[in-house]
Every structure is written in structure tokens, then in C-alpha cells.
Amino acid sequence: MPNEKEYTLYNEKVMDHFMNPRNMGDLPAADGVGEVGAAACGDIMKISLKIEDGRIKDARFKTFGCGSAIASSSMATELIKGRTVEEAMHFSNQEVVDALGGLPPVKIHCSVLAEEALKAALDDYVKKHPEVAEPAPTKG
Numbered sequence: 295m296p297n298e299k300e301y302t303l304y305n306e307k308v309m310d311h312f313m314n315p316r317n318m319g320d321l322p323a324a325d326g327v328g329e330v331g332a333a334a335c336g337d338i339m340k341i342s343l344k345i346e347d348g349r350i351k352d353a354r355f356k357t358f359g360c361g362s363a364i365a366s367s368s369m370a371t372e373l374i375k376g377r378t379v380e381e382a383m384h385f386s387n388q389e390v391v392d393a394l395g396g397l398p399p400v401k402i403h404c405s406v407l408a409e410e411a412l413k414a415a416l417d418d419y420v421k422k423h424p425e426v427a428e429p430a431p432t433k434g
């Protein structure tokens with residue numbers, strides 16, 4: 295349960311994703327898995343991706359961390375589903391912050407963790423599928 299301080303810090307949307315996180319868990323046979331930690335607070339976030347035909351078909355997260363980190367990973371997994379790998383590579387924590395209706399300044403780094411976990415999962419996918427990193431052949 296969140297403590298009283300967390301209730302006063304967060305808006306309703308953040309609280310919703312904190313209390314009812316979407317896409318929590320692991321993906322069996324994930325195509326890419328990324329796990330990162332925040333040095334400052336020690337929180338850990340893992341994102342697993344299912345990718346088909348260069349598009350993110352499914353995403354799951356596991357977060358050992360604060361309410362903001364849980365809400366950020368929940369929102370990030372919602373936002374990236376359906377995007378191409380290329381589009382997801384440009385994903386920014388600001389998208390998470392905006393979609394959550396804002397985070398307290400001291401909690402912005404929690405959304406950065408979601409961006410880093412996603413990018414680590416994409417890196418893992420590219421490592422396992424080097425062909426996707428190759429530039430497309432030029433015409434003519």
C-alpha cells in the first residue's frame with residue numbers, strides 16, 4: 295500500500311496506474327528483455343517485449359520500486375504496444391510523463407527508468423535479431 299506521502303504527491307492518473315497497473319508480469323518466450331536499475335534509489339525495472347514483423351505486439355513489466363516507477367512502467371507498456379521497433383527506439387520518458395498528466399519533479403527519474411528499460415529490451419531484441427539493425431537496401 296502506498297504511504298500517505300505518495301497519495302499527496304501523485305495525481306489521479308498516476309494513482310490509477312500505480313494501484314491498477316497494466317501489463318504487469320513476464321512474457322513467455324519474449325523476443326527482447328531489458329532490466330535496468332536506478333543508481334540513486336536502487337529501484338529495478340524489467341520490460342519484456344513480444345515483437346512480430348518489426349512491431350511490438352505485447353509488452354510486460356516487473357518493477358521493484360516506488361509508485362511513480364510502477365505507474366511509469368505501466369503507462370510505458372501501454373504506449374509502446376503497436377509501435378514499430380524503429381518508432382520505439384525514439385520513445386522518450388516525456389511521453390510517459392505527459393500521458394500520466396505529470397509527475398512531481400523529484401519523480402521524473404522514475405519515468406526515465408521506463409525509457410531505459412524499454413531501450414534495453416529493444417537492444418536485446420536487436421542483438422538477437424541483427425538483421426533488423428541492418429540498413430534497408432537503397433533503391434536504384
Ligand code: FES
Nearest residue numbers: 335337360363404
Ligand atoms: S524513486 Fe526510484 S524509480 Fe522512483
